[in-house]
Amino acid sequence: MAPVQFHRLQIAEVVTETDQAHSLVFALPDGLRDAFAYRPGQFLTLRVPVDGVPLQRCYSLSSTPEVDNALRVTIKRVQSGRVSNWICDHLGAGDTVEVMPPAGVFTPPALHGDFLLLAGGSGITPVLSIAKAALRHGRGAVTLVYANRDERSIIFREALAELARNHPGRLRVIHWLDSVQGPPTQRQIEELVRPWSMAQCFVCGPGPFMDGAQAALQALGVPRGQLHVERFVSLPDVPAAKAPASGAASAGDTATASPAPAMRGAALTVQLDGEIHHVGVALDETVLDALQRAGVAAPNSCRAGLCGACMCQVTQGDVTLGENHVLDRADLEAGWTLACQARPSSAEIHLKFPD
Incomplete structure (x- = not known):
């Protein structure tokens, strides 16, 4: 297995999705297409220099393989989040970013059959990728329950509406707005998704939403093998290990293992x-x-x-x-x-x- 490394990718476009969320679209050189092949629901790890300190974060791919031509990650500002705010404030088209190849296990084992997708806030990013893949390659129904603070917070609102128009009878999008209905409780989620609880279930979002959604699906008896979850949490600002990005070292450079720590x-x-x-x-x-x-x-x-x-x-x-x-x-x-x-x-x- 080749060592995992960062590669320098150029940003082809920055898309403003909402006041608080931006998408980065990457230009991928032909020589890196195999390294950056991905499955719906996976993420990229970005390393950026925030105030001179290299910090890294994982951001889900909102693009879909064999559907979208370019890699795209979508980043929502986190209050007091150094990396998300730095990216949204400083990066633009033409800039380069250190990016690790796709990873993650929040992916469908197969695309046939029905899907129940539950997303909260920026948790829509991998869920959208999965939805588009299921609609392109499968034949089952896709139900998406998408919770947000208010209407202005809905990421991909127009894209979701267009998907629903293009797939009548297959895609059902249910929006939940905290400003109108209050935050969804476990009981409310149970009643809302009960008709589709036998589908493959994917849940992604912030902690409180995840807790309620996961508990609701477990209460409905969703088998463990059909319940897939990915939590979005804020990480501490620990400096990233400075592994070399591709192209940063000469072809003759080799890595030398450091000695083991002197302790039991x-x-x-x-x-x-x-x-x-x-x-x-x-x-x-x-x-x-x-x-x-x-x-x-x-x-x-x-x-x-x-x-x-x-x-x-x-x-x-x-x-x-x-x-x-x-x-x-x-x-x-x-x-x-x-x-x-x-x-x-x-x-x-x-x-x-x-x-």
């Missing part, structure tokens, strides 16, 4: 891409940090417990998991963890990454 730790055995790696990991070090220090190219993206790109399964030993916005109780009981958030809690640990 654990013995880590990792199965990845058919190979076995033996790595020492310090007690205050994550599994991902230990692997990267040893030169093992483990899959990763957000490094914040949000995306699931670094999911792996513990087959022996124990780890302590930090932030987790991906794995549910059944996943944890089956031994799944997130390498970017897992720290050793036993002297010996064996884990494997999915094939």
Whole structure:
């Protein structure tokens, strides 16, 4: 597996979606098309210099493969959010941004059948990508419940209306406005989506909306395999690791693993891409940090417990998991963890990454 790296992409266009949300449309060179191939519902990781400090954030792709010609992410300003506000205030057409290839597991396993999509605020971005893919490649019905603070906050309002006009009988869009109806409760969501609860369900948005929507679908008996969730949370401003962007180093440059931290730790055995790696990991070090220090190219993206790109399964030993916005109780009981958030809690640990 090749090391995950950032690439410098040029912004072809900036689209104002609402007063608080902008879309960045990227010009993708032919040589990077394979690296940036993606599935509906995935995201890009952007790294930007905010006040001279490199910070990175994950933003969902609102474009859809085989439907839209260009990559597009949509970014909503977060109150006191340094990265989202910096991007909206400083980036324009012609600027370049460091971008990591697409990642994320919030994607449909298949596009046939019916879909129930629930989005809150900027949670519409991956949901729109999924909706367009299902309408293009599937034959089932798509029901979208979209909650916003008020009418002015609705991202992609015209695009959604046009989709509904172009797919009569297949796409149903239900808007929920807090300014009119109040924030939706679990009971209200249950009653609203009950007729479509046997569909594949995708839920994305801020915490309170997610809590109510997920609880409602679970109360309706939606099977675990049909319920897919992705939470949008604000991250602390921890400086991003300065891995080189493509083109920033000469072809002869090589990465040298730093020495292991001088402290007691654990013995880590990792199965990845058919190979076995033996790595020492310090007690205050994550599994991902230990692997990267040893030169093992483990899959990763957000490094914040949000995306699931670094999911792996513990087959022996124990780890302590930090932030987790991906794995549910059944996943944890089956031994799944997130390498970017897992720290050793036993002297010996064996884990494997999915094939």
